[in-house]
Amino acid sequence: MTYVNSTANALGDFLMSPFRGANPWPGMLAISFVTAIVFVWVFKVFSNQRGLKRKKGRMMARALELLLFRHDMVVSLTAFGRLAAANFSYFGELLKPIAVSLIPALLLLIQIACWYEYRPFAIGEPILVQVDFSDDFPMMSREIECVSSEGLETETDSLRIPSLNQANWRLRARAAGFGWVDVKADDASVRKEIVVDDRLLKVSDRRVQSGFWDTLFHPVESPIEQAVPIKQVRVYYPHRQLFVAGIEVHWVIAFLVLTMVFGLLIGRLFKVSF
Amino acid sequence: MTTPSEQSACAVSRRRFLQAAASAAFISGCGESRRGGESAARIERMIVLGVDGMDPTLVKQFVAEGRMPNCRRLMQEGSFGPLQTCDPPQSPVAWSNFISGTNPGGHGIFDFIARDPKTMRPFHSTAQSIPASGLLPLGRYQIPLSAGRIENRRQGKTFWNLLEQSGVPCTVFRVPANFPTTSTDATTLSGMGTPDLQGGYGTxxxxxxxxxxxxxxxxxxxxxxxxxxxxxxxxxxxxxxxxxxxxxxxxxxxxxxxxxxxxxxxxxxxxxxxxxxxxxxxxxxxxxxxxxxxxxxxxxxxxxxxxxxxxxxxxxxxxPVNIDPADPSLPISTPPDYSRRLVREMGYFYTQGMIEDTSALSAGVLTPDEYRQQSTFVIEERLRFFEHELARFHDGFLFFYFSSLDLNSHVFWQTRDPEHPTYTQEFAEQYGDFIPELYDKIDRAIGQALERTDDKTLLMVMSDHGFTSFRRQFNLNSWLMDNGYVRSKNPGKRGANSYLLDVDWSNTRAYGLGINGLYLNLAGREANGIVQGGPEADMLKCQLIARLKDVRDPENGRQVIANVFRAEEIYSGPYLQDAPDLVVAYNQDYRASWDTVLGSFPRQHLLDNTDAWSGDHCVDSRIVPGVLLSNRAIRKSDPDLTDLAPTILSAFGVPVPAEMTGHDLLQPQV
Known part of the structure; x- marks a missing residue:
């Protein structure tokens, strides 16, 4: 998983590196465009274009049949059944390219989420750092500490929640940059990155102990070692907001709509049948 | 301004009378005539700072102490004087005068609280909820088939609509009595009167x-x-x-x-x-x-x-949970995107009309220090937003409203009045600097506005009223009852109920509602009216005026009520019939009690005001004039709130409608 994440991180950083400005839209447009090209190509290569055309034609014919004989119930019902069958058959043709695209699409969405789900802290904003300890670690009787880098100010003592075996600190962003906190429990120490900036930058809201899904969904920072009594260090970043004509749009919606629009245009250009 | 009891009234009255309607909303001309003195635009820009409750006596005192250098500059280079307020000098009434250029008979707002004479139910005077209709029941849910809405009850034309129609771009920031925001091309944000999410003035x-x-x-x-x-x-x-x-x-x-x-x-x-x-x-x-x-x-x-x-x-x-300006469930701005844009540019901000939580202070939930912290958040937020609006203001008209002097004068006035029942030297020493500090901050804003003025910019700083001490409270309804004007259904349970619920209407001739309103129980108007119009009503009014003006405080022998006005004496216009029959203008240091405002009948007529709400302005308007500062000479000798709208229109060369009763302050009086 670590190698997959490293490759995906490197690719994501490379693609997004020209778009680290204050405006998140150029990056969104670019990543949607590149994604559309790649997935149209994948679709063209892994789909049976001739079969697809044939099945789309059949669907059209069944639809016309339904329309023409709408006054005859028996024929209409039969046509409806044939239309449904044609639809299933069409979707069957899509299974192969979808299966091929599924894992890259998931990795891509996870990478984009690192850029668009949250935004870095602004200078002056409070930062809540939450540390979840292993169930067998007696947090209340041990010494725990949070040391922050320059540019971050630790404002509070640790707030310990025995029922959750969790400790929290509040920091404040004082200067822009890639800062960090070192969370120390007994002799172990875990470093968590905290980004303060007003640009579009990749952030990681949590660093987790290894586990397939946790590692897959939080690819930016390497997993916490198993020997350390800390399950995860979480930083509550603010959600990034994207606006279209003053209306907030979730990044997933924006990405999917843009990718589909670009995909349809590119598909037409390269004569790809969907 | 509302008093804590008014706030309570608002909350309860909402619960009783507006609750369903208010939540339902979540689901969801007169001819113009040119008058003398109008000409082409004399200015390109105009800034008006509306400072609720700024008192001319305090301004003079602080300027004399060297505290308000920008006010001093305006006084020296332009003009300064008292601004005649309205009767009653309540904020929704006064600001409606400012907005419409007419007296209350022209805009229909006479008090914080009004009543429906057919049901005798009180309601907020400035906004009305229209509930959704055609509810489709679905198990424990019901689906409205038509959306509910909230209507602004203020009538008359707004000066900013007239300016916009003439091509003058306008920004009107939080002017009171403008919730919900009325339809306009201007950029507006609603102010006082905007409820919190529970529908009251702040819970x-x-x-x-x-x-x-x-x-x-x-x-x-x-x-x-x-x-x-x-x-x-x-x-x-x-x-x-x-x-x-x-x-x-x-x-x-x-x-x-x-x-x-x-x-x-x-x-x-x-x-x-x-x-x-x-x-x-x-x-x-x-x-x-x-x-x-x-x-x-x-x-x-x-x-x-x-x-x-x-x-x-x-x-x-x-x-109190404020309406989210990034996702408003009620109309708080025009265009609707304005509040969202402000959030994007400036972050979240207070949207509730009455921001400073004086109720929490009165209830002892917030200590004076904690209240002061909250109040400081408010003024600092306002100053930030003023700076923001000023930075994007290039031409046209800008109005910006500050609430801090008003609400903080209400609750810290005892620091300035050693004869107030709640005065202590310790409290005065600890918090006596807060009102001057707030005046300093307003002066800072005036300074910023002055920096943006040139010979084509008109700057005015105005307030809707001044301030005085509120030492003693008068139970008008109790006085009416004990003098035979009101009969109770349950004399044994006197004072137990509010909202006139204990009144035996078939034997009642007059009743008080709101802070200054006194109504006759008029046959044909009130549902169970017994007083005939014409000579009988006139005689009753004469009698009430004479007897009320004769009320003396047994503690010190002072006259409690300075004046009682007939509505037709002081109001004119199409909404005169909605006015209280008599308007009670209290003497300095006196005001309607917390109980009488809501139609309750406690046994005492006069008692000390021991609430944190120690200053007020709902007295005779001559006692609490507002302030008018301008960078141009004011040529009218007795400027009045209703003069401001015609002055603004005339300054931009926009015709003044016939229904505006005020005059251009920059032109010599004919």
Whole structure:
């Protein structure tokens, strides 16, 4: 998983590196465009274009049949059944390219989420750092500490929640940059990155102990070692907001709509049948 | 300004009379004539700073002390003087005069509270909720087939609409009596009159585990008893009434507070946010979303919290939940995107009309220090937004409203009046600097506006009224009852009910409602009216005027009521018939009691005012004039609030409509 994440991180950083400005839209447009090209190509290569055309034609014919004989119930019902069958058959043709695209699409969405789900802290904003300890670690009787880098100010003592075996600190962003906190429990120490900036930058809201899904969904920072009594260090970043004509749009919606629009245009250009 | 009891009245009256209608909203000319003196535009830009409650005597005093250099400059280079306010000098009335250029007979707002003579039910005078109709029952839910709405009850033309129609771009920031924002091309944000999400003027919540407390409503807020178990507290915050439910109840939002076992720290976990506070700390804005028809419909609000106690007990103050300006459930701005744009550019901000939580101070939930902190947030936020608006203002008209002097003069006036019943030297020494400090901050804003003025810019600083002490309270309704004008249905239970519920209407000739209103129980108008119009009504009015002006305070022999006006003496216009028959103008240091405002009948006629609300202005208008400062010479000898709209229109060369009764202040009087 670590190698997959490293490759995906490197690719994501490379693609997004020209778009680290204050405006998140150029990056969104670019990543949607590149994604559309790649997935149209994948679709063209892994789909049976001739079969697809044939099945789309059949669907059209069944639809016309339904329309023409709408006054005859028996024929209409039969046509409806044939239309449904044609639809299933069409979707069957899509299974192969979808299966091929599924894992890259998931990795891509996870990478984009690192850029668009949250935004870095602004200078002056409070930062809540939450540390979840292993169930067998007696947090209340041990010494725990949070040391922050320059540019971050630790404002509070640790707030310990025995029922959750969790400790929290509040920091404040004082200067822009890639800062960090070192969370120390007994002799172990875990470093968590905290980004303060007003640009579009990749952030990681949590660093987790290894586990397939946790590692897959939080690819930016390497997993916490198993020997350390800390399950995860979480930083509550603010959600990034994207606006279209003053209306907030979730990044997933924006990405999917843009990718589909670009995909349809590119598909037409390269004569790809969907 | 409202008093705490008014706020309570608003909350209760909403519950009783407007609740369903208010929540339902979540689901969802006269000819113009040119008058003398109008010509082409004399200016290119105009800035008006509306400073609620700025008192001319205090301005003179502070300028003399060298505290307000920018005011001094305006006085020297332009003009300064008192601005005649209206009767009664209540903010919604006064600001409506300013907006429409007419007296209350022309805009229909006569008091904070009005009543429906057919039902005798009181309601907010400035806005009215129209509930959704055609409800389709679906199990425990009901689906409205038409959307509810809220209507602004202020009538008449607004000067900014006339300016916009003539091509003058306008920004009107939080002018009172403009909720919901009326249809306009101007950029406007609603101000005083904008409710919180519960529909009142502001309802705080205080969560506590104090064994002496129990869950209950208090004036302007609610105390919620909670229990701390394993250092965890579960809290339920009330939201708007959920009119999607067949049995309408308040929506609720649950959040959890984790306390450190040994340190005064707490983590608050809301559905939309997690924050950490130290004891004594205020939070930033928190977004809270109340489920109405999950998962389809929710109402978004914002609030701030103060962690009062986290060790040896628990106390958490939650501010009234303001309408979320990023996702407003009611119309608070024009264009509708304006409030969202402000959030994007400046962050969240107070949208509630009456921001400073004087109710929490009066209830003892906020200490004076904590209240002062909250008040300071408000003025600092206003100054930030003023700077922002000023930076993007290049031409046209800009109005910007400051509320801080008014509400803080209400609650800190005793620091300036050694004869006030609640005056103590210690309190005066500790908090006596706050009102001057706020005047200094307003002076800073005036200075910023002055920097943006040139010979083509007109700058005016005005207030709707001044201030005086509120030492003694008069129970007008009790006086009416004891003098035979009102008969009670239950004399034994006198004072138990508000809203005139105890009145035996078949034997009642006059009643008080609102702060200064006195109505006759008129046959043909009131549902059970017994006083005939014409000579009988005139005679009754004469009698009431003479007897009320004769009321003396047994403590000191002073006259309690300076004047009583007939409506037709002081008002004119199409809405005159909605006015109280008589307007009671109290003498200096006196005002209507907290009880009488809401139609209650306690036994005492006069009593000390021992509430934190120690200053007021709902007295004879001659006692509390406002302020008018300008960078141009004011040529009218007795400027009045109604003169400002015609002055603004004339300055831009826009014809003044015939119904505006004021005059251009920059032109010599004919």
């Amino acid at each position: 705080f919540t205080y969560f506590t585990d104090d064994s002496r407390q129990w869950s209950r409503d208090v004036s302007g807020g609610r105390i919620e008893k909670v229990f701390v178990r394993d250092h965890v507290v579960d809290c339920k915050l009330k939201g708007p009434v959920n009119s999607f439910l067949a049995e309408e109840t308040s929506s609720e939002l649950t959040f959890r507070v984790y306390l450190d076992p040994e340190r005064p720290l707490a983590k608050l976990v809301f559905p939309e946010a997690e924050i950490m506070l130290r004891e004594g700390e205020w939070s930033e804005w928190i977004v809270v979303k109340f489920p109405m028809l999950p998962p389809l419909v929710q109402v978004s609000g914002i609030c701030r919290v103060l962690l009062k106690r986290a060790q040896d007990g628990f106390g958490l103050y939650v501010s």
